Amino acid sequence: MAVREAARSTGIVRFMNNLALTRSAYRAFAGYMFHRYFNAVAAGSEELRNEVFRIRYDVYCDELRFEDPARFPDKREVDPYDQFSLHCLLLHKASDAFAGCVRLVQVNPQAPAEPLPFERLCHDRMYADLLRELVPDRLKVAEISRLAVRSSFRRRKGESGVPGGIVEERKSGFGNMRTPWIALGLYLSAAAIGLIRGLNGVFALMEPRLARRLGTYGIKFIQVGDPVEHRGERAPFFISREGLYAGVPPPVRGLLEVIEDDLRKTGAAEMVAAPVTRG
Numbered sequence: 001m002a003v004r005e006a007a008r009s010t011g012i013v014r015f016m017n018n019l020a021l022t023r024s025a026y027r028a029f030a031g032y033m034f035h036r037y038f039n040a041v042a043a044g045s046e047e048l049r050n051e052v053f054r055i056r057y058d059v060y061c062d063e064l065r066f067e068d069p070a071r072f073p074d075k076r077e078v079d080p081y082d083q084f085s086l087h088c089l090l091l092h093k094a095s096d097a098f099a100g101c102v103r104l105v106q107v108n109p110q111a112p113a114e115p116l117p118f119e120r121l122c123h124d125r126m127y128a129d130l131l132r133e134l135v136p137d138r139l140k141v142a143e144i145s146r147l148a149v150r151s152s153f154r155r156r157k158g159e160s161g162v163p164g165g166i167v168e169e170r171k172s173g174f175g176n177m178r179t180p181w182i183a184l185g186l187y188l189s190a191a192a193i194g195l196i197r198g199l200n201g202v203f204a205l206m207e208p209r210l211a212r213r214l215g216t217y218g219i220k221f222i223q224v225g226d227p228v229e230h231r232g233e234r235a236p237f238f239i240s241r242e243g244l245y246a247g248v249p250p251p252v253r254g255l256l257e258v259i260e261d262d263l264r265k266t267g268a269a270e271m272v273a274a275p276v277t278r279g
Contacts, residue, residue, distance in 0.1 A: 041091050041098075042086075059150065104190045104194055185259060218252050224237060
């Protein structure tokens with residue numbers, strides 16, 4: 001009996017060691033593939049936030065005309081939610097240029113009942129009972145918003161009119177040439193900032209087909225309201241911290257960890273600890 005128990009314990013230890021090695025290998029693989037092209041950067045300084053606003057102007061105002069360029073004579077696209085937001089950038093290593101940006105809009109701590117951007121559009125379309133179950137504390141959630149990728153990095157078929165780039169359905173192994181590194185990197189950057197901030201989950205207003213495509217990478221958002229018309233059909237979605245960790249396969253989990261590490265190295269912890277309002 002003792003010999004059998006010892007053998008069983010040895011087998012468990014070996015399995016756990018192999019599992020740890022596998023996770024390390026996945027993380028190294030994800031890091032290698034992502035870092036061939038990009039680094040995630042926390043936009044905690046005024047200089048980097050201005051870079052975010054300039055990218056958004058280029059994409060949302062100058063190129064796609066989603067916003068009126070005349071409203072932003074300094075060529076920085078900003079709105080009142082930016083004072084409550086945490087911003088990230090994606091640096092393209094070969095050109096040393098920022099390819100895109102994303103923000104995470106936090107709830108106003110002085111007025112938590114104030115709606116997030118998606119709530120202003122979807123206020124009468126939300127699944128109230130589901131939201132009460134998923135979000136018991138509004139101060140512990142935020143919204144992924146304002147994804148923008150410069151046109152020079154949106155070269156795939158169908159991307160020209162999509163500000164954040166296209167996420168193609170995952171049909172083959174992770175890490176191949178068709179992996180949507182920019183769009184995936186931006187969504188995971190926003191998620192990683194939320195994790196560093198200690199949030200319980202994040203919302204996103206997106207096309208239902210985009211949510212399905214993200215789901216093929218294990219990023220499984222839950223729809224929390226009926227679709228609305230906003231530059232095409234959009235619906236509100238939510239993903240919890242637990243849902244994110246439970247859903248992503250090891251390679252994407254590795255990518256999330258690599259991006260989180262990038263953001264911490266560029267000052268994310270200090271950024272999230274700063275006062276929410278910047279005026």
